[in-house]
Amino acid sequence: MGFSKWIGGALGWSFGGPIGAIIGVAIGSMIDAMSNGDSGNFTGHQGQQRQHHSAIYNTRPGDFEVSLLILASIVIKADGKQDQRELDFVRKQFVSMYGKERANQAFRLFKNIAKQKNISTRQVCLQIRQMMDHPSRLQLIHFLFGIAKADGLVTADEEQQISIMAGYLGISSLDYESIKAMFYRNSDNAYKILEIDKSASVNEIKTAYRKMAKKYHPDKVIHLGEAHKKGAEEKFRQVQEAYEQIQKERGF
Known part of the structure; x- marks a missing residue:
């Protein structure tokens, strides 16, 4: 070409x-x-x-x-x-x-x-x-x-x-800190990725997860073409891992 x-x-x-x-x-x-x-x-x-x-x-x-x-x-x-x-x-x-x-x-x-x-x-x-x-x-x-x-x-x-x-x-600062947390190792990063505080209730955690999963869903950038799905899937995966980590820590 x-x-x-x-x-x-x-x-x-x-x-x-x-x-x-x-x-x-x-x-x-x-x-x-x-x-x-x-x-x-x-x-x-x-x-x-x-x-x-x-x-x-x-x-x-x-x-x-x-x-x-x-x-x-x-x-x-x-x-x-x-x-x-x-x-x-x-x-x-x-x-x-x-x-x-x-x-x-x-x-x-x-x-x-x-x-x-x-x-x-x-x-x-x-x-x-x-x-x-x-x-x-x-x-x-x-x-x-x-x-x-x-x-x-x-x-x-x-x-x-x-x-x-x-x-x-x-x-926004929340969105920025969420993405930033994906590239640092810190005990609070899972909460930052979901844009919540460590004091959040179980219901608040579940609500935050649904919100972030929707925000970072690969379909949100499908108009950019298949080539960009991989990067979007990486963000989506880290949201899922953050939620699973909190689930394990909090026992729900």
């Missing part, structure tokens, strides 16, 4: 606004770096650029994909270095979701995005917030924590950066 066909067919609302500007610079860098003179392959996307005033929440897989690439590039640089394990994690995730060929195209784009300086986290996140539904934004935060944890530890700088992004994305 040629790059122009992939990028032109994948993107919807994301090819406009600040995100479109970032992608444009990245593609320009890729064209400049080409040594085979085949820059004509990149012209196919030009007529398909769209401004971000499309119908709200008309999010396609390519929009999520590009949003993830940009936010991941910011998180990876949050601690002042680019750890190879984090880069490998990004590529591995894309291979598992899209296959090797498309993952190679996405990773080429990612590396050129990561080279850019002064990317406005706020502007990018506000565009995503305006156009992307809540379950998809939760999925973004989950992926970003996975990338930060790829080297074995979510650093304070990385956590702070993801927290800032979550705020701009309109993610």
